[in-house]
Each structure stands twice: as structure tokens, then as C-alpha cells.
Amino acid sequence: MKREYVYPAFGRFWHWTQAFLILFLAVTGFEIHGSLRFFGYEQAVRFHNGAAWSFLVLIAFAVFWHFTTDEWRQYVPTWKNVRAQAEYYLFGIFQDAPHPTRKTKLKKLNPLQKIVYASLKLFVLPLVWVSGLLYMFYRYPQKHEVLALDVTTLEPIALAHTAGAFALLVFLVAHLYLTTTGHTVTSNLKAMVTGWEDVEEEPAPGAGPSHAAATPDAR
Amino acid sequence: MKKILLALVGLAVAASLVVAQVRKKDAGPKPVEALRETYRTKTKPSVDHALFAQLKGPFRRPQDVTAACISCHNGRHTEVMSSSHWSWERVEYVAGKGIRAVGKKNVLNNFCIGVAGSQQSCDKCHAGYGWADASFDFSNPMNVDCLACHDNGGTYAKKTAGAGLPEPGLDLAAVARKVGRPQRENCGMCHFFGGGGNNVKHGDLDVALLDTTREVDVHMGTDGANMACVDCHRAVKHQMLGKAYSLSSMNRNRVACESCHGAVPHEDDLLNKHGYKVACQTCHIPTYAKVNATKLRWDWSTAGKLRDGKPYEEEDGDGNHAYLSIKGTFTWGKDVVPEYAWFDGTASHYLLGETFDPSRPLVLNPLGGEYDVPEAKVAPVKVHRARQIYDTKRRVLVQPKLFSAAPGDGGYWGDFDWNAAAAAGMREVGLPFSGSYGFAETEMNWPVNHMVAPKEKAVSCEECHAREGGRLAKVGGFYLPGRDRSRFLDGLGTTLLLATLGAVVVHGGARIWFRRRRHAGGK
Numbered sequence: 001m002k003r004e005y006v007y008p009a010f011g012r013f014w015h016w017t018q019a020f021l022i023l024f025l026a027v028t029g030f031e032i033h034g035s036l037r038f039f040g041y042e043q044a045v046r047f048h049n050g051a052a053w054s055f056l057v058l059i060a061f062a063v064f065w066h067f068t069t070d071e072w073r074q075y076v077p078t079w080k081n082v083r084a085q086a087e088y089y090l091f092g093i094f095q096d097a098p099h100p101t102r103k104t105k106l107k108k109l110n111p112l113q114k115i116v117y118a119s120l121k122l123f124v125l126p127l128v129w130v131s132g133l134l135y136m137f138y139r140y141p142q143k144h145e146v147l148a149l150d151v152t153t154l155e156p157i158a159l160a161h162t163a164g165a166f167a168l169l170v171f172l173v174a175h176l177y178l179t180t181t182g183h184t185v186t187s188n189l190k191a192m193v194t195g196w197e198d199v200e201e202e203p204a205p206g207a208g209p210s211h212a213a214a215t216p217d218a219r
Numbered sequence: 220m221k222k223i224l225l226a227l228v229g230l231a232v233a234a235s236l237v238v239a240q241v242r243k244k245d246a247g248p249k250p251v252e253a254l255r256e257t258y259r260t261k262t263k264p265s266v267d268h269a270l271f272a273q274l275k276g277p278f279r280r281p282q283d284v285t286a287a288c289i290s291c292h293n294g295r296h297t298e299v300m301s302s303s304h305w306s307w308e309r310v311e312y313v314a315g316k317g318i319r320a321v322g323k324k325n326v327l328n329n330f331c332i333g334v335a336g337s338q339q340s341c342d343k344c345h346a347g348y349g350w351a352d353a354s355f356d357f358s359n360p361m362n363v364d365c366l367a368c369h370d371n372g373g374t375y376a377k378k379t380a381g382a383g384l385p386e387p388g389l390d391l392a393a394v395a396r397k398v399g400r401p402q403r404e405n406c407g408m409c410h411f412f413g414g415g416g417n418n419v420k421h422g423d424l425d426v427a428l429l430d431t432t433r434e435v436d437v438h439m440g441t442d443g444a445n446m447a448c449v450d451c452h453r454a455v456k457h458q459m460l461g462k463a464y465s466l467s468s469m470n471r472n473r474v475a476c477e478s479c480h481g482a483v484p485h486e487d488d489l490l491n492k493h494g495y496k497v498a499c500q501t502c503h504i505p506t507y508a509k510v511n512a513t514k515l516r517w518d519w520s521t522a523g524k525l526r527d528g529k530p531y532e533e534e535d536g537d538g539n540h541a542y543l544s545i546k547g548t549f550t551w552g553k554d555v556v557p558e559y560a561w562f563d564g565t566a567s568h569y570l571l572g573e574t575f576d577p578s579r580p581l582v583l584n585p586l587g588g589e590y591d592v593p594e595a596k597v598a599p600v601k602v603h604r605a606r607q608i609y610d611t612k613r614r615v616l617v618q619p620k621l622f623s624a625a626p627g628d629g630g631y632w633g634d635f636d637w638n639a640a641a642a643a644g645m646r647e648v649g650l651p652f653s654g655s656y657g658f659a660e661t662e663m664n665w666p667v668n669h670m671v672a673p674k675e676k677a678v679s680c681e682e683c684h685a686r687e688g689g690r691l692a693k694v695g696g697f698y699l700p701g702r703d704r705s706r707f708l709d710g711l712g713t714t715l716l717l718a719t720l721g722a723v724v725v726h727g728g729a730r731i732w733f734r735r736r737r738h739a740g741g742k
Binding site: 009010013017032033034035040041042045046049054057058061089093094095096140141142152153154155158159162163165166167169170173174177180 | 230726
């Protein structure tokens with residue numbers, strides 16, 4: 001076991017700000033949707049719009065960061081080890097088997113994460129951003145109208161936005177739970193706070209099953 | 220590393236502040252303050268009519284007063300005579316019916332139904348003298364009643380059932396010497412009492428507006444803007460701005476809130492955006508008939524019951540007529556929450572002689588507009604429902620003669636005979652009557668425009684953006700956030716969410732269980 005600096009400062013800042021914004025947008029958004037009452041409708045709308053703009057600003061920085069640091073390569077999906085990773089979550093994890101993939105600064109995501117995060121970044125989040133912007137800038141049928149986009153009703157926009165919101169919520173629940181599947185229950189969480197994580201060393205050839213006995217549970 | 224982190228946090232904060240600033244408008248003097256200033260100074264008449272020799276009098280006939288007025292204001296009578304206050308009709312395009320002359324003269328309502336046959340009584344509110352029957356000369360300028368609208372002394376009154384002539388015995392010269400710009404009292408004399416009593420018709424035009432607070436009406440409250448009717452309903456050459464959609468059809472010559480307040484009256488764009496599809500009145504008139512009740516339902520079918528051969532009246536607990544032998548049964552409402560409808564400023568009308576389907580309520584003035592119509596906005600409406608007489612064989616609404624000048628003339632209020640009243644009324648409008656009558660359910664739409672509440676009392680977001688029971692629950696054709704959703708999508712989303720939570724519980728539970736077993740085995 002060695003400590004490695006897996007999550008650089010901006011990555012952590014981006015992650016936690018985004019986490020807060022998504023949670024906040026979910027609460028205010030579902031209040032606007034009529035599913036709950038918390039801030040009051042007017043405040044919910046104001047907060048939701050404000051948080052949405054903050055989110056877009058954050059994303060602008062994050063996109064820049066991904067490309068300048070080549071971080072985007074981390075998210076390129078691969079089929080390699082997908083099966084092993086799935087088998088780990090379905091079987092190995094219960095036997096305290098070792099993680100099938102090693103986490104390093106250069107390879108911080110496992111193959112399942114790559115697929116899920118890439119689709120989040122390429123499909124779900126853009127769906128929410130685009131539908132959200134259309135929601136804000138939807139032109140209601142009005143006098144002296146100039147039709148830029150011939151969208152005649154808010155409904156498809158609102159429904160796309162709602163669908164994205166549900167997808168994000170589902171991701172959030174699964175994501176929160178999967179953070180507990182690290183080396184210890186809280187090690188992933190701690191790493192995302194400090195940047196440093198205990199990572200498994202390259203397993204010595206033939207070491208395999210002894211691993212279970214070698215790691216006393218820190219829970 | 221910390222430095223970079225701090226710099227990034229700082230940058231993000233700065234960026235959010237920039238975004239917040241971009242959305243804030245330059246604070247100048249609020250437009251509404253400028254409006255208050257404009258209406259704070261009340262116009263004073265430029266001349267004192269008491270000093271004019273022409274108005275010394277005495278005037279034997281009211282027409283002599285008109286002649287005196289015209290002797291200085293020459294030509295003004297032609298303006299009045301081309302206005303709807305005189306003609307009681309306008310030539311307009313009626314949706315689906317073409318260009319027609321429609322107005323109080325010939326359009327039926329579901330209150331006192333129509334003027335034909337009852338001119339003697341109804342024409343108390345005509346801006347003229349002597350319109351007692353169809354023979355009235357609309358081209359005689361001497362019959363223009365200047366005083367009804369211009370008396371500033373508060374002494375002028377028209378005689379009940381006097382065909383628009385003044386109360387006998389009035390000192391007309393004294394009235395004439397105190398003329399000026401129309402006051403609330405002048406307009407209210409007719410517009411408050413339409414339908415045969417205070418606030419009966421409109422619901423938002425109540426005699427209480429003569430002296431009221433801004434709580435009731437921000438514009439007319441004496442502790443508010445204290446405005447007169449004609450401050451908004453301006454007249455150019457005696458053509459008043461604004462028209463009631465009980466009678467009018469086209470979207471023109473209207474008074475709109477936007478005329479003074481502009482299209483973007485709020486400092487907050489969130490509210491301004493509502494203005495694309497929501498009329499100002501919808502949020503700013505949460506209830507109408509705030510002081511005195513208005514009629515919501517009128518059932519003519521129960522009229523005609525007599526006690527000892529005489530008509531009688533009954534009052535409800537609030538002192539409003541619950542039953543009148545001459546008119547039937549009423550339901551009243553006070554502080555009423557309006558109904559809401561898409562409204563683009565146009566209305567169609569049931570026109571005399573049209574057949575209809577009596578099995579469904581007949582809407583006498585269907586309002587134009589739906590979500591897709593650019594001009595259409597959601598507007599508050601008083602809906603007045605009634606059961607009124609119709610010809611069951613010919614399936615047309617009946618214009619009955621109501622007012623009775625002498626027994627046996629057919630007037631329902633004297634003879635209490637629907638057959639005779641229907642025959643006499645239909646003869647008056649030149650339509651046949653089969654001799655068999657019934658009572659049909661009708662509805663009339665009265666868009667609500669007055670009794671604007673102080674902004675603190677405006678309708679709140681949740682009153683419309685509500686899943687169920689909101690003010691706009693019945694207004695369709697669009698997606699309203701907070702009210703509308705896709706049941707399928709919400710169901711699917713919730714199911715997926717619960718399934719994920721379930722999977723987490725099962726998976727997590729299994730992990731704990733296996734771990735315990737391992738530990739137990741280890742010992």
C-alpha cells in the first residue's frame with residue numbers, strides 16, 4: 001500500500017462544487033417540478049436559475065481544464081476489463097477480492113466508471129444544460145415575434161429537462177454508494193477531499209488470494 | 220497548490236459576481252413613481268362655466284341645454300353622435316360572422332337580456348333624451364345629453380323609466396353652470412349599475428369605487444392614485460378608449476395596463492417574462508367584487524311567482540336580492556376568485572335569430588384566443604351563468620319585452636306572461652316567435668380589469684404553479700411548470716430511483732453480511 005496523489009486541486013474543487021450544485025439544482029428543480037416544497041416557488045426558481053449559471057461557468061473552467069491537462073483521456077471508454085470490473089462488483093466484492101484495476105493518477109477511473117462518466121459528460125449533462133438553456137430562453141408565442149427556434153411548446157423541453165434530472169439523481173445514488181467500495185469504506189471519500197489515496201501496489205506475480213488476509217478492515 | 224486552489228475559488232466567485240451584475244439593471248427612478256407624479260396633480264378646468272351668459276338659463280327643456288352647449292362647443296355633438304355612448308352599436312368584424320353592427324341595441328346578454336321593447340326603462344343610461352321606442356331620431360343633435368357625463372355638481376339625475384330624460388323639476392341651468400371633465404360619479408351612474416343594480420354586471424365596477432382605498436383599487440383609492448375613470452379611459456373627440464367584451468368583438472381602442480406601465484413593468488425579468496402569456500390582471504386582481512357582491516347566476520325560469528297577485532322580493536343573508544318576481548332567482552358572490560381563460564382581445568357574439576343547441580350551455584360571447592395565438596394571454600374572467608328564455612321550437616334565444624308601460628302591453632314586469640312578453644319582444648326585433656318557450660342555460664364572459672390590488676396582494680407563484688387546485692387548473696393548451704408533468708416520465712424516473720436505492724441496500728447488505736461471515740469464520 002502506498003499513498004499517491006490521485007486528485008489534483010482543481011479536480012477536487014470542480015468535483016465538490018459540481019456535487020453541491022447538482023444537489024442544490026435537484027432540490028430547487030424538483031420544487032419547481034411540483035414534487036416537493038422547501039424554499040417556496042419563487043425562491044426555488046431564482047436559486048435554480050442562479051445555480052444553473054454558476055454550473056455553466058464552472059463547466060467552462062472544467063472543460064478548459066480537461067483539455068489543457070489532458071484529463072479528458074481518462075474518460076475515453078474502453079471495453080478492456082469491463083467484464084472483470086462487473087464481476088468484481090457482482091461477486092468479488094463480497095469475498096473481499098482485490099480490485100481488478102489499479103488506481104493511479106494517470107488511470108484513476110475503472111472501465112465501468114469510464115463508460116458511466118463519459119456518457120454522463122457526453123449525454124446526460126449536455127441534455128440538462130441544453131434543455132435548461134432552452135427552458136430559460138424559450139420564446140413564448142407573443143406579439144412581434146421573431147422565431148429563432150420553432151419550438152411551439154415548452155413541454156418537450158421541460159420533459160427532457162426532467163428526464164435528465166432523474167438520470168442525474170439515479171447516478172447520484174449509485175455514485176454515493178460506490179464511493180464506499182474503495183480500499184476502505186471512506187478511503188475514496190477521503191481521497192476526493194485530500195487528493196491523496198492509498199493505492200494498491202502492483203500485485204506481485206502470484207500474490208492474488210492472500211490479499212484478503214493481508215488487509216485488516218479499517219471500518 | 221493551496222495558492223492555485225485559492226486563486227481558482229476566487230476566480231469562480233468573481234465570475235459569479237459578474238454574472239449577477241450582468242443580470243442587474245441600472246437603477247433609475249422607477250417608472251411607477253413618474254406615473255404617480257403625473258396623476259398627483261389633478262387637472263383644473265381652464266374656464267368657469269358659471270360665468271357664461273349662455274348658461275344663465277332658465278332652461279325649460281333639457282334639449283335647450285344641449286343647444287346652449289353646442290352654441291360654443293360647435294361640432295362636438297357630431298363626435299358624441301358617432302360614439303357608442305350614443306349609437307349603442309359599433310360596426311365590427313365578429314369572428315365567424317362577418318362585419319356586423321353590434322352593440323347594446325341588438326346584442327342579447329344574460330342579465331336583463333336586451334333593450335328591445337324596454338327602451339323606456341333601459342335607455343335611462345343612453346347619452347340622449349327620449350329614446351323610448353324604435354322611432355327615436357338618432358340624427359337630432361338636440362337629443363344629445365351633455366349633462367349626464369359632464370355634470371360636476373352631482374345634482375343631475377335621469378328619470379327612472381324616463382327614456383333618458385332628466386328627473387323632472389331639476390334646475391337644469393344650475394347643473395349646466397357646473398359642467399366639466401367627467402367624474403367617477405358620471406360614469407358610475409350607468410357603469411356601476413348595469414344589469415339593474417350596483418355591481419350586478421361587471422363585478423369590478425362597484426359604487427364603492429366612488430370613495431375607496433387602495434386596498435380595493437390602487438388606481439381609484441383616495442389614499443392611492445385617486446384617479447378618475449377618464450384618466451385611463453381617455454377620450455379623443457368623445458371616443459372613449461376601452462370597451463367591454465360583452466358587446467365588442469375586435470381588439471382595438473382598448474385601454475391596457477401596458478399603455479401606462481409599459482410591456483416590462485417589473486424590475487424583475489422573471490416577472491416580466493410572465494407578461495408574454497399572462498395578462499397583468501391575472502396576478503394583480505386576485506379577487507373582484509371586493510366590497511359589494513356581484514351576480515354570478517340568474518335563473519329567469521323561477522320568475523313570475525306572485526303573492527296576493529302582486530310581485531314580491533326576497534333577500535339573502537347579506538341583503539342582496541335572492542328572488543324577485545319580475546326577474547327570478549339570483550346567486551351572488553363577494554370577493555370572488557375569477558375564472559381564467561385565454562383571451563386575445565377578441566370576442567364573438569350570439570346574434571339575434573341564430574339557432575343553438577339547448578342541451579349545452581350557450582356561451583353568448585366566446586372569448587377569442589388560445590396559447591398559440593401571439594396576442595393571447597391568460598386573463599381573469601367573471602363568468603355569469605343564467606337560465607334565460609328561448610323559443611323551444613325555433614331554438615333561438617328570445618328577446619322578451621320586460622318593461623311594461625301599461626297593463627296588457629306584453630311587458631313581463633307588468634303582465635307576468637312569458638308568451639306575451641316573448642311575442643312582443645320578438646316583434647320588436649322583427650323575428651318570429653313559435654309560441655312555445657323554455658329556459659336555456661347560458662354563460663357570459665366579463666374579463667375583469669378593475670379593482671387592481673396593491674402589489675403586496677398580487678397572486679403568488681404557488682397559486683398557479685400548483686400540481687392540483689391552482690388558479691389555472693382548467694386553462695389548457697400549454698405546459699405550466701409545477702402543474703404539468705408527464706406521469707409516465709415521473710413514474711419511470713421514480714421507479715429507476717427506487718430500484719437504484721433498492722440495489723444499493725441489497726448490495727450493501729450483502730457486503731456487510733459476507734464480511735460478518737468472514738470475520739466469524741476467521742475467529
